[in-house]
Amino acid sequence: MNITLTGSSGFAGTNLSNYLKGFDIQTLSLRYQPNQKIQLAHTEAIVHLAGKAHDLKNVSQPEDYYQANFELTKQLYDAFLKSDATKFIFISSVKAVADGVSGTLTEDEKPNPQTHYGKSKRMAEEYIQAQHLSEGKKYYILRPCMIHGPGNKGNLNLLYQLVKKGIPYPLAAFDNRRSFLSVENLCFVIKELLEQDIPSGTYNIADDDSLSTTELVMLIAETLQQKPRLWNIPAPLINTLAKAGDYLKLPLNSEKLQKLTENYCVSNQKIKEALGKDLPITARDGLRRTIRSFEES
Template identity: 60%
Template sequence: MIVTLPNKKVTITGMSGFVGSNLKNYLENTYEVESLSVRYLSDQKFEIKTDVLIHLAGKAHDLKKVSSPSDYYEANYELTKQLFDGFLNSDARIFIFMSTVKAVADKVDGILTENFVSDPKTHYGIAKNQAEKYILSKKLPQGKQVYILRPCMIHGPGNKGNLNLLYKLVEKGLPWPLAAFDNQRSFLSIANLCFIIKEIVEKENVESGIYNLADDQFLSTNELVNILSSVSNKKNLQIAVPKIIINNLAIIGDLVRFPLNTETIQKLTENYKVSNEKIKLAIGIEQLPITAQSGIEKTIKSFIEK
């Protein structure tokens, strides 16, 4: 039997960010939602006074590579430890930690499930993985529940991530030169993310643990370009430049610091498929409310409407 408990008090760290602001808007019609401003201090202890603590705050992956390793470990590991200790010593019942699939793997063969052995390669992923391990190392007092959520790439209206960069290419009428690469990867609509979190907060029978978060369908980068072109009413220009030529250009790009380099090619053409079957089973649904394509279309429309 599923029991819903209204009028919970929900506290969110990182509420001014993209995910936090969307989650606030999604939850505030049902719950009392408040923000908790946090940053790491070595001698800090938190007194948690809420029913549900959703920890979103942290340092995101730095694409410009100007952050020091200590920035990641303080923001994503040490701060999480302090908050979780505060949760354990409080009357709060639910702790939700926003981790990442990058805490498990930077590259995926097959489909990423929660059973994969973690082997993160970046300071961002390692710090998140350390936070996960700390949370899992603690015995939960009776009545408390803990959820470690591992989303893949999140998108939605207002998001300024990689989809926006791809949109600019299509919007300028530039051809997509990597059509020869046929990849499959997972995305996560902010609407689906908010839906899942609300389901966890409402239902009393969701088992504590680690859950991957992703949309139901996989999309290739070529399919993304198709969707971008269709929604923005631009001609779909795709060129299948031979892979050997692209890879050689990428090697040159590494040497002369050109935007087309091996790291860029990997991000645009890699396979990164994520299973969401465990979380759907846990919250008792067969499919998420928003399809991958409709979520992408909504995100792209927000770029056009600006």
């Protein structure tokens, strides 16, 4: 199969290129330009990974998100509709639906994104869903949760460094649950969508199980063959300290505490039923592989 891949130099794109053995992959480097006309030739499917990720430092301008995640996707999807390609896979995000989850996030949840990142992804979803599809064409909007794997240097690496240095984890009193996504499971889903005849639609992508941050700390320590150091400081005291941090500019404030202790569980039932297959790697095994990659780097 001939496929066109955007975002091939990124974390997910590099892993996907290595995963899709036997596919003829054409990489397409794109940036948004007004009135840009994208030409697609000799391709059967487009996998659109390129976009602007969530900026944890809050230094990006709002228009950066809308240009990279909405306007560029719109241009590429228009090119797909005019081409001979039959499948379009767009990597969106669970943040296109919700920033926080009280129960378990499913595809039935009414989208209410709060950030420019989430809103721009949602606008791209809506555009794709609103266009008429010719017979034989299909689209897939994938909403992954937090992706991790070898080569990823995100928040998991920061937690790994804390455990490796023997620094106690002070938030063990909080019993949160969070979904993760191994990049191998993401690549598996994309490959299956390329090869199978799956109905068009929107699909959440997550590993089967969710873990608490405390369980994650314990898993890191186990992989490092260390004893986990957990401080069970009462939650009300931590909340008080975080509120003080809002005013005193301390390392721990209310926003950071929420990120560390919030619940964000994502259901993958719909995609598993559509594929008729289980995901190849468990949540814990995927996390172990990521943790071991930190040791090797």
